[in-house]
Amino acid sequence: MNYDAFKERCDAKNLTPTAVVKELGISKANITNWRNGGNPSVEVLVKLADKLDCSVDYLLDVQKTPQRTSDMFWDKALKGMLSTPARTFSLRSGTRLSDAELSPIASYVNAEISYLSNDDNLEFTPVAPDRDSVLDENVLFDVLEIMDNCAADGAYRSVQVQISRIIISNFAKIGITREDLQDEHLDQKKIDYIYSGKSMGILSQGYGFNFSDLTYLRKKLKVSFSFMFTGIK
Secondary structure (H helix, E strand, O other): HHHHHHHHHHHHHHOHHHHHHOOOOOOOOHHHHHHOOOOHHHHHHHHHHOOOOHHHHOOOOOOOOOOOOOOOHHHHHHHHHOOOOOHHHHEEOOOOOOHHHHHHHHHHHOOOHHHHHHOOOOOOOOOOOOOOOOOOOOOHHHHHHHHOOOOOOHHHHHHHHHHHHHHHHHHHHHOHHHHHHHHOOOHHHEEEEEEHHHOOOOOOOOOOOOHHHHHHHHHOOOOOHHHHOEEEE
């Protein structure tokens, strides 16, 4: 947390840091920790933002002004985590996949392993452009698991991003464009990154679709998970 931002909001509210933590039932020892670069827990961070009438993004030095706006990533993300604790704590992390693990995934989504491993590659070229069937439908569940996990390293994130680019390529086959994904339930900056490879440095960007995104897209666009990944109806 940016301690200077925290202190500035305390001053703006005519409060001392000690008074704030006392009112919120937090140990005074946390103040020293924050001053030295430590971070509050998710729950405490949200409470501090609410108490000081500012955004979580401001306290984390992601946003330069304290006012809450519609595109605040951390305000939405952390409050979402607190509202769905069972889902949040059930999430698993994903780490670098070996070529042996990637091979059936690449075959299923009709891509080269090298494509899945390099998120600098924006354009998807299927290995077999005229493919009309999938050998092992059970791999679908492995792909969904990959998209559901939280990327713990850059290699795993790249696989998620590249599968997301395969998805938008398959969408294009049936006339679904970037404009069709303009929706308040989808992170537009994340989608911009999937299409363009350019991010603004916000942590929601640089990542691919997650399982919640895919579930929403399946219902919104009336397409199956299998079609998203394979392009085969």
